[in-house]
Structure formats: structure tokens, C-alpha cells
Amino acid sequence: MKKTVFLGALAVTGLAAGAAAAGTLDDVKARGKLNCGVTTGLAGFAAPDANGVWEGFDVGVCRAVAAAIFGDPTAVEFIPTTGKTRFTALASGEVDMLARNTTWTFTRDVDLKFEFVGINYYDGQGFMVPKSLGVSSAKELDGATVCIQTGTTTELNLADFFRSNNMSYEPVPIETNAEAQQQFLAGACDVYTTDASGLAATRATFENPGDYVILPEIISKEPLGPLVRHGDNAWGDLVRWTLNALIAAEELGITSANIDELRKGTNNPEINRILGTEGNLGEMLGLSADWAYNAIKAGGNYGELFEKNIGENTPIGLQRGLNAQWKDGGLIYAPPFR
């Protein structure tokens, strides 16, 4: 009897291991929803609203992928991860993809075995200080106490920045953005450092945002983008081209408002190919022909997502800057749909 149970357990484990090796897309379809790793809460990028519905710029990417697969942008389970837990969650298969202000670096791509599918926000690390401190440049921060989210690239940049400028500092390692905010507001640290977009988002939630300034120095390149595990290229392609569809849609003027109109047929073959009225791009990805239509319809194109969540008319108030389309002088560029 015991033996049977044991062998049964063995068989189940073996099957589970086998299933994990199969395509992520099949797993997601079988599960009926996408598991998407997001932050534990960063206004504008990923945070639950008053009704507990996740929304934000990164959340928009998750919803677009879910819409591309299921035609339903709500078929997503959002799994909050900290800077420390995110990679383990992705590597272990707990989440299918991460859309979580994660910087694309060599070691993460090569050594940690992840695949960054693109860049949805070009960022850089900045410093925020209270105005009353009277500091106008990061070079004046010698001896300061710095709050820093642990397990991030910013932690390493910070060490490099202070070392190369021959300055000393006192790091206060912190697990989440909310804790950092608490310590920073109480004055337990002089400086809070993270990606400049994150600083702007955090400052927007303060009671008196005007009392805090973001210093002009940007000390690093932080290209943020969604990522998946190494080893399942089909799944990587799906996420990559969903992101590209959102970007191309903005470039081609496809918005959530006019998409139904355009779907009836246009004389621009690329729009037709994206929307599935021409060619069989969806089929190649293992999806239906209207995958990109659903993805764009879910939250709008890249520009719409930006304006709605973090743009200049939101409390976060980020300018497009580097994140404008290439034809407007930015770096956002989608390869052709052909």
C-alpha cells in the first residue's frame, strides 16, 4: 500500500516536471488566465485602485498579453513581487512573465537566464531629497543616509556612484517602495534613490509633493521592460510582439477609439496585418487572427497607456522624453509587422 502511494507520488511529480517543460502558452491556455508578476505597488505603474483592480502602465502590458491570448484583458492574475522575489518567481514558473520596472542588464539576461522582450520605459536612476535640505546636486550628498530598495540594480549603481565620486554614504536597505516612503517622510533617510520614474510616482502620492525635489543627476541607464524565462522562445515571441503591437499601433495611429473603424479594412497593409484582416501573423504566434486587435483594444496603444497612467495629465506627470516615438525624437521603435 505504502509503496503504491510512493510510486503514485513519483509519477505525479514526474508528470508535473514534464508539464513544466511544455510550452508556456499551452499552460496559460489550460489555466485560463495569465500569471503576471508586478510590483507590490507603485502608483502609475502597477497598483490596485480603490476597488482592488490592478491598473497602471506595467499592468497595461499584462492586460494586453492576456487580451491577445484570451481576448479578455481581465484574464490575468497579478502576483505582487518585491525586488528580491521577482526573479525567483519567474525562474520557478510561479509567474509567466514579469512586467515590473525591471532593468535589462547583461547578467540578468545571460547569467540569470531571462529574456527581456523589449523596453517599455527608458529610465535612469535619480535622487529625491526634501527641499529643506538645501541640496541642489547629487555631488553634495557626501555623508548622507540613503534609502534604497534592496535587490535592485540601483543598489549597485549607488555604490558605484559614491565610490567614483569619492563620497561616503550610509545605505538603509528597504524591501518595498511603501516602506521606503515611510522612512523617507519621517526623515530616517536624507535621500531616496530609485528610477526617476519611480521617484516621480512616489512623490505624486505624498501629501505635499512640492516639498521634495528630484535632483538633476541621472546616474545610470535603466531600460525597463517585460521579461520571460529563457528556453521558451515561442512564448517570448508572443510577449515581445504584443508589446511591439502596442508601440506600432501608436506609430500607425491605431487607437482604442478608431480601432473598430480601422478593422473594417484600410489601405495601409501594415495596419491590416496587425489587425489580422490581412496575412496570418496571429496564426504564426499560435493565437487567433484578432490577437493584436484585442491587445490594443484592451487599454489602448502605447501612447494611450502612457498618457492614461503616467503622462503629464496624471498626478505622476512624466514627460514622454526618451519614451516618445522615434519619429518624434524618442527611442520607442517597433520593428515592422511583416
Add this chain to the structure above:
Amino acid sequence: MTALTDPPKESFRLSMLIYDTRYRSMTIQVVALMGFMLLFAWIISNTLQNLSALGKPVDFGFLFEPAGYDINQRLIEYNSQDTHLRAAFVGLLNTLLVAALGCALATILGVIIGVLRLSHNWIVARLMTVYIEAFRNVPVLLWIVLVMAIMIETMPAPREFRGENPTASMLFGDSVAITNRGVYIPEPLFSRSLGDISVFGAFDISLDLIAFLVALFGGIYASKLVKRRADRIQAATGERPTTWHIRLGLVVIPPVAVLIALGFYLGYPELKGFNFKGGIHMRNSLIALWLALSLYTAAFIAEAVRAGILAISKGQTEAAYALGLSRSQTMNLVILPQAARVIIPPLISQYLNLTKNSSLAIAVGYMDITGTLGGITMNQTGRELESILLLMAIYLSISLSISAVMNWYNKRVKLVER
């Protein structure tokens, strides 16, 4: 005529392994052990296989790469260009520091509270009961976070010490500053320092500290010798020579002499730039972790102490009273030494608990071994399995060392039975 014959010699047959009760239990155990080892081997090979399928074969080489991150509290020299191994060592020392501080404070508090809980004063006894129940029944993580939140939210920031009319001021004649970044206390400095010696080229130990400790322990040992001599004289003549002044002198004078010879003075913390400079900086995270762990564990130790005291029969107390000993003498000379034998075994497990609970440090950003090796290093290098295995091995060896020491002590104080 009778002939003595040997009982027929039974030959061993394989089936006896199953049917003979003499061998059966052994057979079952061997089979079970083999099954267990097989399962274990399967788990290991499965893990290794899956890891190499992921392209992440087990490799400890990452320990020798530069860590790249800074650590705020370091007991030895460390900068961001040192290796992950050294970062782990810095974390290990921080773990040991908070464990040692915590065990010491928890023992002191625990013994006092445990004794007071048995007090004849109704209010004191009730208060101690409330304390014990409150601390024992709330998870220690919440206490840690609470102490940290109190430190951050209620203490003044360093900038409030500045200006013409500062809203906060330093205590004890400008020697101690309590801020929401931690407590700054004066540090001992030596104008004629002996310098440091390097141990294995890995870290430095202050010779001043060694000299001081040698003088202190030498004095304590000499004082013990004096006590033994007094005991002998008392046993021989019935009269005990007055020795307290000699013993006090032996304990106090040598360390003080060493301090004077080394040119001891105190370095006071001073507000400079963004923070206080100078002095010893006890960070918020250390204080929160230390206090919360001590207060929590003290509640358990208090219960062990109470149990130990109650285990000593009432007759001992009555006999001590009959001999004319006062209440405190009875407690210190008769009850506690006997109770210690009952208290020590549970005390060992409380020390182990405290040490293991110190891994909750990450909740307040205290950079212990879990925070460095099991936190930043693991996250930056992506070597989860290796880091966690190392971490487990380290905690295991710390715990086993503590048990070994405490078991040795337990053996020493155990009742010698005839």
C-alpha cells in the same frame, strides 16, 4: 548413560531474514534505510538535472566575485569591491552580534521577570503575567516592526538638532544622541593605541581590546583565587577573613590601569553634515531587532525560570528561613542555584530560537547573514540553491555550537548523583 550433545546447530538460511523474529526487525530497518537513501538520492539528482536543464549548474564560484553593494553596519573592513564571501562574513558577524546581545539581555530580563512573577506583591506578579502573555502570544515579527516604527516615527531626525533653537537636544551632557536613524553613543578611543593585528589577513582585531580583556579576566581569576583561600581559612578556623576590598581591587585596578596606560578617552558624537559623526552608531535596525527579540524571548525564559523555581521543594525555602537567611539570600543562595539545573535545558532552546529568529532582520533592513548572503547576494547573482544551502549550513553550525557550549555548561551544573 547419558551423552551430552550440543544442541543442533542451526544453519542460516536467507528466508530467516523475513520469518525469524530475531532478524526480521533488522531486515525491515535496512530496507527502510535503503528506500530513504534512494528517495534522497533521487531528489538530489532530480534537482541537479533540472538545474542544468535550466542552464544553472550548481557552482559556488560566485562567492569570489566582487559583491558590488555596500553594507551599512560592518564589524570588519568591507567595501563594495570585496567579494560576496566577505559580504556574507560581514553579515554573519552581524547575526552573531545581535544574537549575543539578544541572548544576554533576554537572560537578564527573563530571570528578573520570572522571579518577579512569583512575587508576593500582587500587582507586581500580575504585571509580569500580563507582560509574559502579551509577548509570548504575539508573533515576534510584529514586535520587531513595532519597535522599528516607534523609533522612526517618534524620535527626532538629525536635522532637528541643528540651528539656533533646535527642537531636539542630546542627552547626558551632549554625549548621547537619540535620533530616528539610531542611537549615537560615545566610543572608547585610545591616544596611545597598540594598533591592530591582522588575523589570517582577513580582518583586524584591536590589540587594545585584547589587552583590556586580558587585564579584566586576569583580575577576575586572581579574585577567585583570593576567594578560594578565604574559603580554606574559613573551613580550617571557622573565621572568614574580610576579602571584599582585595577582590574589588583585583577586578577593577588592572583594567583601569590598562585603560590609563593606553590613554583612554571618549569620542563623542557630533552633528556634522547630514548626520552625527563620531561615537558608536547603533542603528535603528539593530536596536529594533535586539529589543524585540530580547523582550520576546525574555517572556519564554521567564516561564522557564518560574518553572525551575517552582520545581524546588518548599522545604528548601523553609529550611533556609529556619537558618535565618533573608528572602533575597534564600533566593540567590538556595533556590536559584538549584533551579538552574531545571532552567538550563529550556534556556538552550530559547537561545537557539533567538538566534534563528534573528533572520527576521530583513523586515527592518538589518544586514545579517540572511540579508547579505540570502538576500542581496542571492538576488544579484541568481544562485538561489547555493545561497540557501550555504545559509542553512551556517545556521546549523551556529545552532549546534550554541547547543554544544550550553550542554557542556549543563553537565557542569548538573546534580552529581551517587
